[in-house]
Amino acid sequence: MKITSSLIDKLIRLRSGESLPSSALRGEWVEELLSDGVLISRSHGSRSCIIAASPETLEQSLMHINERLGHLDKMKETLDAETTRSEQAAETGNSKLVTARSCPGFPVNSYEPIICCLNGKELVVNPQEGTFLFIADWHSFAIPDDVTVVNIENMENFRLIRRQQSLFASALAGKRLLFVSRYPQSSDLRTWLQTIPNQYVHFGDFDLAGIHIFLTEFQKHLGARASFLIPQDIEQRIKHGSAERYNDQYPKYCHLTSNIQPLQQLIDTLHKYHRCYDQEGYIENSLTEHHLI
Template identity: 50%
Template sequence: MEISISMKALIAGEQIASSKLSRKLRDELLAEGMLLVIPHGSKQSYRARDPEALKRFLIDKDENYRILETDSSDSRASMAAETGNSKFVMVRSCPGFPVNSYEPIECFLDGEPFMVHPQKGSFLFVAEWKQFTIPENVVVIGIENMENFRMIRKQRRFFEKYLQAHGLANRVLFVSRYPQSTDLRKWLCTIPNHYLHFGDFDLAGINIFLFNFQQYLGKERSSYLIPDDIESRLKVGSRKRYDTQYDRFKNLKSDTCELQRLIDLIHRERKGYDQEGYIGHGLLQP
C-alpha cells in the first residue's frame, strides 16, 4: 500500500489543503476529531490535532498503514531480516485501551483477579481486552480527552455529584479511546455495564458519541454526561469551534431528549466548550 504524500504530511504535523484529501477520509477524520480546520478566506486547510493519535487511528482502521511505523531509511531487505517476511507482518503492536480509577476496582484479567487502582500520576493499559471483565455494579465512564483522563482525582467530586444526581452507581471505571481504535467499543459491547460518555460539549463531540458508541450500545446502556451548569459554561465557550463544525454537523439530531436539548443549546449559544474546563472545578451550581 502506498501512503499518499498528503497523509504523510499530516502525520508529520504539517498543514495540507482541503483538496489534497479524499472527501470520505476527510469527513471521517473530522468526525473523529482528528483534524484541526484552518480557514483561509473561502478555503480551508487541515492539520492533525495529534499526529501520533492520527497515526494510531489509521493503523487500527487499516493494517496496511503499519508502514507508517517503519522509518523511511528502513529497506525491504532489513524488514525481511527482522521479520522473515519482506511483505511485513501485519500485527498490531499495542491493542487495547487505558483504564483508570480513583478507588480500588477488583476486576478480572484472563480469569485472574486484577485490581485497578493506579497510583496517582499513572494509569493502566489493558492489552488483552477480550479477557478483561469488571463487576456489573460499576459504571464505565469513557473520557475523550487524555488530560481529563489522567487527572480524574481532580474531578472526583464532579463525577460523584453527577452520578448521585442521575441515580447511577458510584463505583466507576474510567476508560479512554486513546489510541483511537474500535477495541474499547467492542469490549463495551460484551459487558452489561452502563456506559457514560464524557466528551467535549460541541457538535463533533456529540457526533462521536452517537455514531461510535450509542448506535452500538443502545440508549438504555449508554448516555452522554451533561453537567447541570453546561448552559453557563457554553456562554463563555468557543465561537470559533462552533463555526468550524457547523457545516459538517448542522443537521445533527438525537432522539434522546436530554442530548437533543444540548444540541439545541449549542446552536442557540453558537459556541462549544472543552471538557478540560471541568478539571479541578466541578459543578458551578450548588
C-alpha cells in the same frame, strides 16, 4: 482506516506544512484531530482546507491513533516498494509493521479499588495517582455488573480523574466507576463494551463533533444503557466557549439531531450561542449539580 500510499502521501504533506482540501481526508480520526487542535480547518469562500498545527504534534497524535503512522517515511517506502516481511524486519525491526498491531487494548483508571478479572485471575484496578493501567488482553477482561463504565474522550481528563472527582460524584452519586479511554484509537474498547452488560457514560467535548461521536460510535451500538454526561452549568460555560470550533464544525454537523431530549437540548444550546465547550474546562472545578441523559 485503510493505510495506503495515497494516505501516507497526504500525511507527509501535512507534516511538511502544506494544506490539503478538507475533502482529502475523511473519517472519525480526522474529526478527532480537528477537535483536539492537532489539525486546523480554514475556510476560503466556499472551500475549506486543513493544515497541521505543528509537525511534532501531528506525528505524536498519529502514533496514538495507529502505531504504523508513527513512521510515515518508512511506511511510504514499504508501501511503494511492496517489500517482503524480511525486508520490513531489516528496515524497521518489526516484520508485522503492516499487518498487525502490537499494542491492542485500552487504558483503565479508577480512584477507588475495583476488583476485576483478567485471564481468570483477580485484578484490582486502583492505580496510584499519576498512573493508569493498560488492558492488552481485553477479550478476557471482566468487571462487576454494578460498575458503571465512564469513557473519557480526552486523555488529559482521563489522566486527571481525581481532579474531577466532585463532578463524577455528583453526576453518578453512589455508583462505582471504572474510567476507560479509547486511546490508542481502535475499535477494541467499543467491541469490549458490546460484550458486557454494564451502564455506559460518555464524557467528551460539548460540541457537535463530540455528540456525533457518541451517537454513531457508542449509543448506536450500546443502545439505552449508553448516556451522555451533561453538567447542569453547561449553558453558562458554552456562552463563553469557542466560536471558532463551532464555526468549523457547523457545515458538516448543522443537521445533527437526537431523539434523546436532553441531548437535543444540548445541541440547541450550541446553536443558540454558536459556541462549544471543551471538557478540559471541568478539571479542578468544584461543581455541585450535574445530570445524565
